[in-house]
Amino acid sequence: MRFVLLVGLGLCFSILTKAQRVDCDQTLERARNNFAEGHLYVISSILEPCLSNGFNKNQKIEAHLMLTRTYLLIDDPIKAENSYLNLLKLDPEYDINEEVDPVDVVYLNDKFTTTPIFVLSFKGGVNSSNASVIQNFGTDNTSDSNEKYSSSIGFNFGAGIELNLSDHLSLGFETNFLTQRYQYKNQFFNGDTQNFSERSSVIDAPLLLKYRTKINKFYPFVYGGISHQYLLSSKGEFELIDVGPTATDGSPQAERQVTGPEENLKELRNNLNRFLVGGIGASFRLGYNYIFVDARYYYGLTNFVNQEAQYSNPRLLYQFGYVDDLKRMQTLSISIGWIKPLYKPRKIEGNKGFFNRILGK
Numbered sequence: 001m002r003f004v005l006l007v008g009l010g011l012c013f014s015i016l017t018k019a020q021r022v023d024c025d026q027t028l029e030r031a032r033n034n035f036a037e038g039h040l041y042v043i044s045s046i047l048e049p050c051l052s053n054g055f056n057k058n059q060k061i062e063a064h065l066m067l068t069r070t071y072l073l074i075d076d077p078i079k080a081e082n083s084y085l086n087l088l089k090l091d092p093e094y095d096i097n098e099e100v101d102p103v104d105v106v107y108l109n110d111k112f113t114t115t116p117i118f119v120l121s122f123k124g125g126v127n128s129s130n131a132s133v134i135q136n137f138g139t140d141n142t143s144d145s146n147e148k149y150s151s152s153i154g155f156n157f158g159a160g161i162e163l164n165l166s167d168h169l170s171l172g173f174e175t176n177f178l179t180q181r182y183q184y185k186n187q188f189f190n191g192d193t194q195n196f197s198e199r200s201s202v203i204d205a206p207l208l209l210k211y212r213t214k215i216n217k218f219y220p221f222v223y224g225g226i227s228h229q230y231l232l233s234s235k236g237e238f239e240l241i242d243v244g245p246t247a248t249d250g251s252p253q254a255e256r257q258v259t260g261p262e263e264n265l266k267e268l269r270n271n272l273n274r275f276l277v278g279g280i281g282a283s284f285r286l287g288y289n290y291i292f293v294d295a296r297y298y299y300g301l302t303n304f305v306n307q308e309a310q311y312s313n314p315r316l317l318y319q320f321g322y323v324d325d326l327k328r329m330q331t332l333s334i335s336i337g338w339i340k341p342l343y344k345p346r347k348i349e350g351n352k353g354f355f356n357r358i359l360g361k
Contacts, residue, residue: 024054028063035066043070061090065105072104080108081347088114088345093288113348115164116341121174123294123337124157129180131198134303134326137310139317140188147325152181152197156333162210169211172223176204180331193241194322198265200234206277219290220282227275227298234265238320258319268309268324274301275329283339290339300328
């Protein structure tokens with residue numbers, strides 16, 4: 001019995017909703033006809049009941065645009081602005097077509113902006129890092145060193161926030177987590193070979209100035225800035241292939257491989273390092289959000305090796321014959337992400353100061 005009652009109530013609700021939808025469809029059509037015939041003063045009273053409860057989103061957008069045009073035609077600019085603002089709140093990405101829309105609506109649109117004040121972003125990707133030598137050090141004759149640094153792959157993810165300074169310019173701050181890896185190889189003494197790989201984890205905090213534009217459906221952008229990276233951890237794996245002296249009978253030289261457990265290198269590194277950052281990318285609108293692809297390059301401005309601890313690890317020094325060069329890190333990252341604009345449609349006020357213009361106060 002209870003089940004039958006619930007089904008009946010649901011059916012009644014469905015019928016009432018459908019009837020209301022049909023009625024509001026007819027209301028919108030009636031408003032269209034009156035607008036076309038020039039009966040402007042009745043448009044508001046026709047649309048108001050379904051604007052309050054009945055229209056779906058697309059119908060509300062059409063109704064507010066019709067009201068905007070109506071109030072402009074009957075010379076009521078205040079109500080026209082309010083109606084157009086309601087339209088933009090429903091559809092912050094509403095796009096005026098200057099070739100089709102009436103010129104008075106185009107002029108009204110120029111009085112408003114839907115550019116978000118703040119934009120949130122989230123991203124993840126991979127990176128390729130390498131070290132470059134500032135000054136060479138070692139246990140061999142460094143003038144004859146045969147060192148080679150090579151890049152390795154890490155990953156990164158993070159989030160950011162941007163303050164839009166204009167339709168094209170924004171100031172952004174991010175917090176990212178990166179793993180950076182690189183490899184080192186050196187031949188010294190009588191053909192001995194050193195192999196070393198380092199894996200570090202850092203928190204990256206860049207401050208960026210971004211310029212963006214629009215090309216068809218894409219929004220390309222470029223940016224630059226400065227970043228500080230805080231070292232969370234650094235681990236290293238070492239190997240020494242020790243080549244023995246040539247035998248008197250000319251037989252091949254004996255080789256001895258020296259390895260050991262992973263070394264903690266954090267005390268041998270500077271905890272805070274500074275980078276120049278530059279990047280390029282493009283975003284694509286997806287509903288009221290955006291997806292983007294981003295390529296970024298970090299250029300180390302500071303030596304990341306702790307000079308005071310450079311010779312402090314006796315195991316690295318005597319077992320592997322290894323001393324850190326002074327070096328900087330360089331990283332190229334490729335990321336994909338999601339942008340969430342925090343829309344605030346608003347009327348553009350006069351020249352009342354920089355931050356008031358941004359916040360629309």
